[in-house]
Amino acid sequence: xxxxxxxxxxxxxxxxxxxxxxxxxxxxxxxxxxxxxxxxxxxxxxxxxxxxxxxxxxxxxxxxxxxxxxxxxxxxxxxxxxxxxxxxxxxxxxxxxxxxxxxxxxxxxxxxxxxxxxxxxxxxxxxxxxxxxxxxxxxxxxxxxxxxxxxxxxxxxxxxxxxxxxxxxxxxxxxxxxxxxxxxxxxxxxxxxxxxxxxxxxxxxxxxxxxxxxxxxxxxxxxxxxxxxxxxxxxxxxxxxxxxxxxxxxxxxxxxxxxxxxxxxxxxxxxxxxxxxxxxxxxxxxxxxxxxxxxxxxxxxxxxxxxxxxxxxxxxxxxxxxxxxxxxxxxxxxxxxxxxxxxxxxxxxxxxxxxxxxxxxxxxxxxxxxxxxxxxxxxxxxxxxxxxxxxxxxxxxxxxxxxxxxxxxxxxxxxxxxxxxxxxxxxxxxxxxxxxxxxxxxxxxxxxx
Amino acid sequence: xxxxxxxxxxxxxxxxxxxxxxxxxxxxxxxxxxxxxxxxxxxxxxxxxxxxxxxxxxxxxxxxxxxxxxxxxxxxxxxxxxxxxxxxxxxxxxxxxxxxxxxxxxxxxxxxxxxxxxxxxxxxxxxxxxxxxxxxxxxxxxxxxxxxxxxxxxxxxxxxxxxxxxxxxxxxxxxxxxxxxxxxxxxxxxxxxxxxxxxxxxxxxxxxxxxxxxxxxxxxxxxxxxxxxxxxxxxxxxxxxxxxxxxxxxxxxxxxxxxxxxxxxxxxxxxxxxxxxxxxxxxxxxxxxxxxxxxxxxxxxxxxxxxxxxxxxxxxxxxxxxxxxxxxxxxx
Ligand SMILES: Nc1nc2c(ncn2[C@@H]2O[C@H](COP(=O)(O)OP(=O)(O)O)[C@@H](O)[C@H]2O)c(=O)[nH]1
Ligand SMILES: [Mg+2]
Numbered sequence: 213x214x215x216x217x218x219x220x221x222x223x224x225x226x227x228x229x230x231x232x233x234x235x236x237x238x239x240x241x242x243x244x245x246x247x248x249x250x251x252x253x254x255x256x257x258x259x260x261x262x263x264x265x266x267x268x269x270x271x272x273x274x275x276x277x278x279x280x281x282x283x284x285x286x287x288x289x290x291x292x293x294x295x296x297x298x299x300x301x302x303x304x305x306x307x308x309x310x311x312x313x314x315x316x317x318x319x320x321x322x323x324x325x326x327x328x329x330x331x332x333x334x335x336x337x338x339x340x341x342x343x344x345x346x347x348x349x350x351x352x353x354x355x356x357x358x359x360x361x362x363x364x365x366x367x368x369x370x371x372x373x374x375x376x377x378x379x380x381x382x383x384x385x386x387x388x389x390x391x392x393x394x395x396x397x398x399x400x401x402x403x404x405x406x407x408x409x410x411x412x413x414x415x416x417x418x419x420x421x422x423x424x425x426x427x428x429x430x431x432x433x434x435x436x437x438x439x440x441x442x443x444x445x446x447x448x449x450x451x452x453x454x455x456x457x458x459x460x461x462x463x464x465x466x467x468x469x470x471x472x473x474x475x476x477x478x479x480x481x482x483x484x485x486x487x488x489x490x491x492x493x494x495x496x497x498x499x500x501x502x503x504x505x506x507x508x509x510x511x512x513x514x515x516x517x518x519x520x521x522x523x524x525x526x527x528x529x530x531x532x533x534x535x536x537x538x539x540x541x542x543x544x545x546x547x548x549x550x551x552x553x554x555x556x557x558x559x560x561x562x563x564x565x566x567x568x569x570x571x572x573x574x575x576x577x578x579x580x581x582x583x584x585x586x587x588x589x590x591x592x593x594x595x596x597x598x599x600x601x602x603x604x605x606x607x608x609x610x611x612x613x614x615x616x617x618x619x620x621x622x623x624x625x626x627x628x629x630x631x632x633x634x635x636x637x638x639x640x641x642x643x644x645x646x647x648x649x650x651x652x653x654x655x656x657x658x659x660x661x
Numbered sequence: 662x663x664x665x666x667x668x669x670x671x672x673x674x675x676x677x678x679x680x681x682x683x684x685x686x687x688x689x690x691x692x693x694x695x696x697x698x699x700x701x702x703x704x705x706x707x708x709x710x711x712x713x714x715x716x717x718x719x720x721x722x723x724x725x726x727x728x729x730x731x732x733x734x735x736x737x738x739x740x741x742x743x744x745x746x747x748x749x750x751x752x753x754x755x756x757x758x759x760x761x762x763x764x765x766x767x768x769x770x771x772x773x774x775x776x777x778x779x780x781x782x783x784x785x786x787x788x789x790x791x792x793x794x795x796x797x798x799x800x801x802x803x804x805x806x807x808x809x810x811x812x813x814x815x816x817x818x819x820x821x822x823x824x825x826x827x828x829x830x831x832x833x834x835x836x837x838x839x840x841x842x843x844x845x846x847x848x849x850x851x852x853x854x855x856x857x858x859x860x861x862x863x864x865x866x867x868x869x870x871x872x873x874x875x876x877x878x879x880x881x882x883x884x885x886x887x888x889x890x891x892x893x894x895x896x897x898x899x900x901x902x903x904x905x906x907x908x909x910x911x912x913x914x915x916x917x918x919x920x921x922x923x924x925x926x927x928x929x930x931x932x933x934x935x936x937x938x939x940x941x942x943x944x945x946x947x948x949x950x951x952x953x954x955x956x957x958x959x960x961x962x963x964x965x966x967x968x969x970x971x972x973x974x975x976x977x978x979x980x981x982x983x984x985x986x987x988x989x990x991x992x993x
Binding site: 445 | 719723
């Protein structure tokens with residue numbers, strides 16, 4: 213299969229090495245072959261892969277086999293470090309000009325997501341930095357592109373500057389800046405038409421706009437699904453315009469996104485933001501380390517945890533932990549947790565971040581799971597307050613009543629009760645174990661059942 | 662007759678000069694890098710050896726052909742080279758393009774590339790794909806083409822989600838001089854398509870082209886929505902949709918395979934429109950898709966204008982990739 217994660221692919225190679233005291237050159241050769249294939253399948257640029265494999269070989273040969281990690285794990289660790297390094301640190305700062313307005317220009321290929329990203333960036337600037345941006349419609353070519361930006365402006369209640377499709381984009385940009393000064397906007401976001409990097413006339417138009425408005429940022433918008441051509445595109449745009457950063461879009465898809473890595477490696481320009489959905493608040497800071505995991509097919513546990521953190525209130529989490537420790541966790545707490553998990557987003561999105569989840573049998577059909585969840589909820593809701601607090605009072609007639617009330621059957625009720633008891637036991641063990649260790653004190657607030 | 666000669670004569674015979682010129686021009690950028698690299702490779706290696714194959718593997722992978730398909734291809738080439746006892750790299754060139762065309766067609770013939778339009782009654786074409794690949798533009802171009810062929814065409818504005826999408830389709834409708842059926846932004850796409858079918862029937866339209874909102878294939882709810890749209894079409898007209906076209910952006914990498922698989926599961930895709938081949942991307946992914954799945958490419962997009970849609974022709978596609986070499990050969 214084409215899209216197996218690196219971790220899976222390495223299993224076989226690893227088996228051969230386990231038990232050896234040292235990683236030999238031959239071992240490394242076999243492993244780097246697998247790594248090479250995995251990276252290529254993730255659309256990492258060919259040249260970048262070549263360099264990377266060379267460095268990995270140098271670092272991996274002769275590694276002592278550490279107790280805590282298998283040789284395979286060690287090599288993956290090296291690969292991940294190298295990938296993260298290549299993508300650079302996290303950089304999601306946006307320039308601020310001392311002479312407002314700050315001007316940002318959005319450029320990229322057709323269909324990359326420039327217009328949507330322009331809207332998202334405006335939203336972010338206002339929400340996070342309390343700024344007042346003016347949106348500028350310079351795409352006079354694509355049918356209804358201006359209308360698209362105007363609609364987004366409408367959704368955000370933000371002004372959009374446009375001069376129709378007959379005007380020259382360079383003039384539009386110039387007039388827009390004058391207008392922004394007049395109306396005291398501190399940011400100007402210029403949406404330009406998508407164009408091919410090899411279309412010299414249209415590329416010249418971007419240079420003309422740049423020279424005229426002297427932007428503080430030029431963001432190259434790149435579709436995360438781009439293949440081997442990503443570097444050619446990024447190199448051309450960068451050579452012509454000296455872009456200041458990259459925004460990667462459509463990362464909410466299931467692409468491995470190797471293009472991300474290649475762009476940074478080839479142009480030296482950092483990826484600053486990532487588009488994570490079609491809604492206007494779905495623009496996030498880009499995290500190189502998570503991207504590295506994803507390229508390797510190792511899931512995105514960090515994002516999952518962060519999502520949990522953002523949606524769970526700290527105090528509640530502490531209380532919950534105490535309950536877990538003392539095993540006084542009740543069905544009411546369970547319901548609470550379920551609603552918190554739901555707040556984190558659709559279950560299928562969350563599952564996609566768990567390494568290997570896509571391969572777990574029961575998780576394959578996500579809709580089935582959502583239904584299952586609804587059943588669990590219905591069963592708990594059909595319990596009396598007393599039953600929720602103390603499930604030990606449960607007897608046959610109570611169970612029958614609950615099954616009837618929730619539209620399920622007694623065996624489903626039984627299963628939940630059993631799972632709940634096991635979970636309580638496990639929680640107690642886990643929390644007591646973790647108490648010994650220090651750390652941020654954050655525990656996953658829910659239990660995937 | 663050598664394979665290259667066959668390819669060339671095919672264009673002469675069938676009066677396809679025009680087609681091949683369009684491919685040549687549209688794929689100029691694509692071709693330069695691809696055939697340039699193969700030529701360079703062949704110039705540097707006199708002998709066909711392991712290193713040669715390794716570099717060839719590189720050239721193909723940079724064309725987005727995809728690891729699995731490249732491995733298959735290289736294996737077959739190795740076999741052919743041995744069988745025909747080829748030593749000179751010049752001769753390999755032909756075998757390469759021959760194999761590319763072979764992978765492409767498999768056991769099928771060239772008819773698979775024709776659009777399935779009924780000779781009488783309404784034909785419905787559903788157009789699907791991820792965001793920004795060129796669905797709406799391709800519909801505009803297709804409307805233009807079908808109308809030029811004397812068909813009556815109608816468009817359905819099934820993208821009720823993206824800002825400005827309805828207006829975009831309306832502009833294409835105006836350009837082609839065909840009617841567009843729409844509802845408000847945010848309305849149910851299945852309802853729009855339902856309306857459009859009713860309208861198309863009552864006005865005796867030949868072809869109804871249905872636009873849909875772009876969606877990433879891993880969004881289960883959105884894929885279900887698409888399946889529902891298809892069911893509505895099936896219910897209204899037996900045998901419809903006559904075509905479900907998946908639009909793929911030629912710059913897309915290996916994810917295009919996921920797109921092809923998942924969209925097929927939801928809507929039984931019958932053909933692919935490969936867009937933006939006028940850039941430098943090589944669109945090698947269509948080979949991978951053909952190698953792993955049974956979906957033919959029906960059209961390629963070679964620009965943003967109404968005329969910039971070509972019927973796909975694997976021979977012409979490969980011809981496009983190798984045009985420089987063919988000319989060279991003819992001269993020498
Ligand atoms: N250069 C080039 N651009 C194209 C081609 N097809 C579509 N586009 C452009 O790609 C962008 C997205 O197209 P659109 O039809 O809106 O995509 P949709 O979201 O799939 O409907 C637009 O700017 C189109 O002009 C093509 O074959 N070549
Ligand atoms: Mg569209």
